[in-house]
Amino acid sequence: MKSSFAVDAKCARLSHPQARPRVLDLFAGCGGLSLGFRAAGCDIAAALEIDELAARSHAINFFKNAPKELIEHHAKPRNIASLEPAQVVAEFGLGETAEAIDIIVGGPPCQAYARVGRAKLREVADHPRAFKIDPRGNLYLRYLHYVDLLKPLAILFENVPDILNYGGHNVVQEIVEVLDGMGYEAAYSLINTAHHGVPQMRDRVYMIAYRKELGATIRFPRATHNCDLPLGYAGTRAVSLKLINASDRYAFVKPDTGHEGLPHAVTAREAIGDLPAVTDHLKGKLKRGARRFTEAIPYRRTAWENLSSYAQSMRSWPDFKARDGIYDHVLRYLPRDSRIFKAMMPGDEYPAAHRVALQLFQTAARRRGLSPSSTGWRSLHDSMVPPYDPTKFPNRWWKLKANAPVRTLTAHIGKDTYTHIHYDSDQARVITVREAARLQSFPDGFVFAGTMNPAFRQIGNAVPPVLARGIALEMISALRTAVSPARAAAE
Numbered sequence: 001m002k003s004s005f006a007v008d009a010k011c012a013r014l015s016h017p018q019a020r021p022r023v024l025d026l027f028a029g030c031g032g033l034s035l036g037f038r039a040a041g042c043d044i045a046a047a048l049e050i051d052e053l054a055a056r057s058h059a060i061n062f063f064k065n066a067p068k069e070l071i072e073h074h075a076k077p078r079n080i081a082s083l084e085p086a087q088v089v090a091e092f093g094l095g096e097t098a099e100a101i102d103i104i105v106g107g108p109p110c111q112a113y114a115r116v117g118r119a120k121l122r123e124v125a126d127h128p129r130a131f132k133i134d135p136r137g138n139l140y141l142r143y144l145h146y147v148d149l150l151k152p153l154a155i156l157f158e159n160v161p162d163i164l165n166y167g168g169h170n171v172v173q174e175i176v177e178v179l180d181g182m183g184y185e186a187a188y189s190l191i192n193t194a195h196h197g198v199p200q201m202r203d204r205v206y207m208i209a210y211r212k213e214l215g216a217t218i219r220f221p222r223a224t225h226n227c228d229l230p231l232g233y234a235g236t237r238a239v240s241l242k243l244i245n246a247s248d249r250y251a252f253v254k255p256d257t258g259h260e261g262l263p264h265a266v267t268a269r270e271a272i273g274d275l276p277a278v279t280d281h282l283k284g285k286l287k288r289g290a291r292r293f294t295e296a297i298p299y300r301r302t303a304w305e306n307l308s309s310y311a312q313s314m315r316s317w318p319d320f321k322a323r324d325g326i327y328d329h330v331l332r333y334l335p336r337d338s339r340i341f342k343a344m345m346p347g348d349e350y351p352a353a354h355r356v357a358l359q360l361f362q363t364a365a366r367r368r369g370l371s372p373s374s375t376g377w378r379s380l381h382d383s384m385v386p387p388y389d390p391t392k393f394p395n396r397w398w399k400l401k402a403n404a405p406v407r408t409l410t411a412h413i414g415k416d417t418y419t420h421i422h423y424d425s426d427q428a429r430v431i432t433v434r435e436a437a438r439l440q441s442f443p444d445g446f447v448f449a450g451t452m453n454p455a456f457r458q459i460g461n462a463v464p465p466v467l468a469r470g471i472a473l474e475m476i477s478a479l480r481t482a483v484s485p486a487r488a489a490a491e
Helices: 005-014 032-039 052-062 068-075 085-091 118-126 139-150 161-165 171-182 231-240 268-272 309-316 338-343 350-368 375-384 433-439 452-461 465-490
Strands: 022-026 043-048 103-106 154-159 184-192 203-211
Touching: 005 465, 022 032, 022 139, 032 043, 032 052, 032 103, 032 465, 043 052, 043 085, 052 068, 052 452, 085 139, 103 139, 139 171, 154 171, 154 184, 154 465, 161 171, 161 203, 161 231, 171 184, 171 203, 184 231, 203 231, 203 465, 268 309, 268 433, 338 350, 350 375, 433 452
Parallel strands: 022 043, 022 103, 103 154
Antiparallel strands: 154 203, 184 203
């Protein structure tokens, strides 16, 4: 395949050993993918994010040494639905549109996948505003439009497992076929972060694509850790992979899930056990209200060699090293639940928590001599027992296991954190913002704009940076290998 001038120019630039690939992060959030690609040697040229606080988090972390005016420029929320690629390139001063970006990364929303299909996806190649035809949030068409006009050498696409079987069709495979028509070779896999050094069992789909003329080999990172996923993950994966078959037209790559010779998956204790204990809520010192990140909390006095290797990496990530402490070690005010958290066993879910609450309540009612018919009995019950039906909300609560990775962090932790109750019964609490960041593999020097709830949401929405770094290293290696031969062939 003959290269375009833009592709040749990018290959020529990247053939120099010191050149850093330029990344555009679409639907960037606070920057999990950006952080991984920066750690792999890329420049984050620009990011598009519609959420105001997430966009600010991205700017203050990736442009923190820039003049204030430039930080504010990058912190501006931007809507991909109303911005053309040429506008973005001009806004950020990136040069010629088709030569500006080497790699596009991102995970577009998937609300309307089930209602679109191949015909609509293919329109994007010939109709640059095809996504406008269907008003139901088909922002992944916008993602493809950016690919079509910016012609990056490489692409990373991330999404939830449901995208592989959404309304009875495999959306990623359909995107692979559209990219084929645009001149890209693509493949995808279903990767769990616990196999790649993240203390969390999080399944996500990752698709990598390269310009065909590069002849680059698509490789996903090998597992670095061994983890036996719970049975529920196997069932969910089976449903997601139902439409994958052995036909050559499918570009699915079976993920590497590790082996017994690898280190065990990073555990919750290894991830957050070195952080300061939080007990103010048990002493009546925690009140309702917004939690701001203005108070530094010193680390525990622990010798460096006694920290887990994971904790060491979170404190010493290049350009994001922690100082003497952390500023976002804050949690929600849940006065009713501390006694329940304390009595729960590791791995307990909401039905067990509800039983614990009932037992605590019954003991308290007997001690006070209250009868079931009394007003005091009902008042005490309502103050001690959560109101949710235990038969309908089994996964609403979960207490971490100290010696295992945690369950998936999602954006829902921006509303409550019952899904991640600290394993330490003496602290009797849910996790803090910084603990959530650690479990998502954000280093301690990474800061979040806004207050507690928005920070939790940003963390839950992010791609874990440690896995992003592993994927980025594979992609940069493939590009470095390919660009010189591709340039020579073009000449």
